[in-house]
Amino acid sequence: MRGAAWLVVICAALALGWRLWPPSPSWNPWTPLDVTAPPNLLTPYKLWRLRGDPGLCAQALASSTLKVIAQADTTGDSRCPLHDVVRISGGPVRMSSSFLATCPVAVAFALFERNVLQPAAQAAFKTPVVQVDHLGSFACRNIYNRAQGRLSQHATANALDIAGFRLADGRRVSVLKGWAGSAAEAAFLRQVRDGACTSFNTVLSPDYNAAHRNHLHLDMGPWRVCR
Structure with a gap:
């Protein structure tokens, strides 16, 4: 033949x-991503599809337990336009404050909290994370606040900076102090950093440069970086 x-x-x-x-x-590449389903080989592909399909992303986000409020798109000639953005006020864990996020960032965060953050906390401390302390998401600025250059992923709320975590036993683990802190804290933060790379496209930690000494930068931009 x-x-x-x-x-x-x-x-x-x-x-x-x-x-x-x-x-x-979960194994059908054409069905929406279900945040509650265990991740598999198709999860990165399904995450990638969300970037260009707001309706598909909304379906994926609806499968999470995040508390979100859809935000209106910005109008006019804004230097930092916002499209398909939600405000996240909480969910399985508290937030130090609500923050804006693109739909893909919101879905990636939901996956991260469920499949990376909580298992890492249980492994290191035998107790869950109850609050995420962050430094914000939206900021209309260039990378590193430079006068020239390309816009940061923060300029479209496509990034989130996490400063630390609060545990159910009252302990706080900060990136600034914990990265070179006790063995348990250092191992936990590195496990969180490495695991975040399975959900977010770019993850930058204190190992990247001094500008990230006090936070983990997570974004859904076009570049794949995990450091």
């Missing part, structure tokens, strides 16, 4: 198998 004929047979077999034994939603 020639190659083209084999290809037809294989495609027909795959189509029949798909109809007879359809994959679960």
